[in-house]
Amino acid sequence: MILKDLERPIRLKKIGALLPRLSTNHKQRQLIEEDYAKLSTGYRGEKEIFRHLKRLEDEKFLILHNLRLKQGDSFFQIDFLVIHPRFLINIESKNINGTLFFDKNFDQMIRSNNNDVETGFRNPLSQITYQKQQLKQWLISNNLPALPIHNFVGISNPSTIIKSNANDPTIYQTVVHAENLLEHIAALEKRYPIISNSHSQFEELGKEILENHTPEQLDILSYYKLNKNDISTGVQCPACQFIPMERAYGSWKCPSCSNVDRHAHKQAIHDFLLILNSTISNTQCREFLHISSRDTAYHLLSSMNLHSEGSTKIRRYMNHN
Numbered sequence: 539m540i541l542k543d544l545e546r547p548i549r550l551k552k553i554g555a556l557l558p559r560l561s562t563n564h565k566q567r568q569l570i571e572e573d574y575a576k577l578s579t580g581y582r583g584e585k586e587i588f589r590h591l592k593r594l595e596d597e598k599f600l601i602l603h604n605l606r607l608k609q610g611d612s613f614f615q616i617d618f619l620v621i622h623p624r625f626l627i628n629i630e631s632k633n634i635n636g637t638l639f640f641d642k643n644f645d646q647m648i649r650s651n652n653n654d655v656e657t658g659f660r661n662p663l664s665q666i667t668y669q670k671q672q673l674k675q676w677l678i679s680n681n682l683p684a685l686p687i688h689n690f691v692g693i694s695n696p697s698t699i700i701k702s703n704a705n706d707p708t709i710y711q712t713v714v715h716a717e718n719l720l721e722h723i724a725a726l727e728k729r730y731p732i733i734s735n736s737h738s739q740f741e742e743l744g745k746e747i748l749e750n751h752t753p754e755q756l757d758i759l760s761y762y763k764l765n766k767n768d769i770s771t772g773v774q775c776p777a778c779q780f781i782p783m784e785r786a787y788g789s790w791k792c793p794s795c796s797n798v799d800r801h802a803h804k805q806a807i808h809d810f811l812l813i814l815n816s817t818i819s820n821t822q823c824r825e826f827l828h829i830s831s832r833d834t835a836y837h838l839l840s841s842m843n844l845h846s847e848g849s850t851k852i853r854r855y856m857n858h859n
Contacts, residue, residue, distance in 0.1 A: 541621075541744050542602035542751065544588045550577040552758040555812040558779060559770040566762050583633025583694035584617060587716050591618065591629075594720065598622060598727075600744040606752050607676055613752065614672040618692075620723070621747075623740040624730035625686045627723065628673060630666045633694040634659075640713065642704035662691045663712065680750070682743055688726055692716050758813055769813060772828050773806045775799070782828050803827055803838050808857075817854040 546554075553574045560567055584603065591601050600621040606613050620627035632638075636651040640663065647659040666689040677684050691713045693700065702709050714722055759765065772782020773790050780794035783802055790802040810818050810826050818826075823835040839846075844855040 539596045539600055540592070541600045541748055542605065544585060544603045546581060547577065547604060548754050549756055549758075550574070550581055552756060552812045553577065555809040556758055556762075556769075558774060559781065559809065559813070560764075560768060561770075564768060566764065570762055579633050580631065583692075584631045586633070586694035587618060587629060587631045587692045587719070590716050590719050591620065594620070594723065598732075600740065602744070602748065602751075605747070606754060607673070607747070607750055608752055609672045609676045609679065614669055614676075616669055616673070619673075619747070621740055621744050622727070622730070623732050625688060625726060626673070627688050627690065627726070628666055628669050629690045629692050629719070630662050630669070631692050631694060632662055635695055635698060637699040637701060638693070638713075640700070640702040640704070640709055642702065642706065642709075663709065666691060666712075680746070682746060683739065685743075686730070690714055690719065690722065692719055766814065771826050773802045774809075776802055776805070785827075785829050785834070804842060807839070807842060807844075807855075811857055817856045819852070819854050823855075 553570060557567075557570060557574060560570070588601075588603060594601070602619045602621070603617070605616045605619050607616075616628055617631040618627075618629035620629065634649055636649050639648045639650065640661070641648060645661050645664055647661050647663075649657045649659060651657075670687045670689055673687060674684060689712055692715075693713065694716045696715055696717055698715070700710070700713055700715075711722070759768075770781050773785075774781045775783050775790075775792035775795060775797055776799055777797035778792060778795040780792050783790040783792050783799070789798050789800045791798050806827055807818060807823065810822070814826075815822070818839070820832055820835045820839065823839055824830065824832065827835070827838070829835060839855050842855075843858070845858050846853055846855050848854055
């Protein structure tokens with residue numbers, strides 16, 4: 539059963555909203571575009587891992603994507619946590635092309651591409667070992683069953699070649715292509731027969747873990763050392779990406795390509811909530827959308843699936859948690 543569904547990471551959503559509103563010659567733009575490309579590649583890899591995990595039997599497994607838990611004074615994050623009544627599986631997703639060489643001597647992973655250019659990466663085997671330690675301690679700290687935890691590094695691209703200089707079979711049992719994950723999970727099942735009452739316990743464990751998930755809170759402007767003046771305001775044309783569109787006769791019209799769209803404001807309001815603030819007021823809506831009517835702003839905000847708090851004059855709108 540999917541307990542926490544696949545979802546685009548909030549950092550990816552925020553950068554996706556930010557880039558169309560940032561000048562093409564801004565000094566930070568290249569860095570932000572590179573981060574967006576890396577995050578997009580990572581998310582595509584997670585989608586591939588998830589595609590295979592969805593084939594697990596619902597009554598035997600709980601799947602949580604992009605889990606973030608607090609242990610002590612810091613947080614640790616897990617790409618996929620799979621819960622079985624008798625064990626847990628921590629999966630770190632990697633979407634990297636070429637040849638991956640796991641260098642045990644220097645504790646690093648080296649990628650070689652078709653041009654024999656080598657790039658060093660943090661060793662994901664060390665990464666998942668740390669995650670396993672944190673998760674084990676978190677379970678103990680929260681008085682939850684300390685089930686055995688098994689690690690996998692899921693390589694999402696089937697053409698990626700995996701090599702190592704270590705005569706350690708655990709590397710090849712841990713670093714696996716996404717299409718082989720279910721085979722490895724099936725082997726684990728044979729080692730841990732289900733006992734009575736284990737199903738109800740593992741459902742309670744899944745619920746407890748989900749309740750303790752803490753979404754990342756990221757001020758994207760501060761993170762990239764930007765200020766509000768760097769952000770282009772207004773409604774963006776979905777056809778040609780021009781900003782701003784003009785409000786006319788209950789719709790939005792693009793002065794650049796003449797496209798007319800009744801709902802183009804929805805993306806603009808979501809952009810505001812992702813980039814500038816987690817809540818939006820009527821006044822802020824008017825300023826951001828370049829409209830003057832308070833009634834129009836109220837109508838636009840009320841028509842969206844947003845949560846609202848406060849009386850009419852100080853009402854603020856936000857996404858549902």
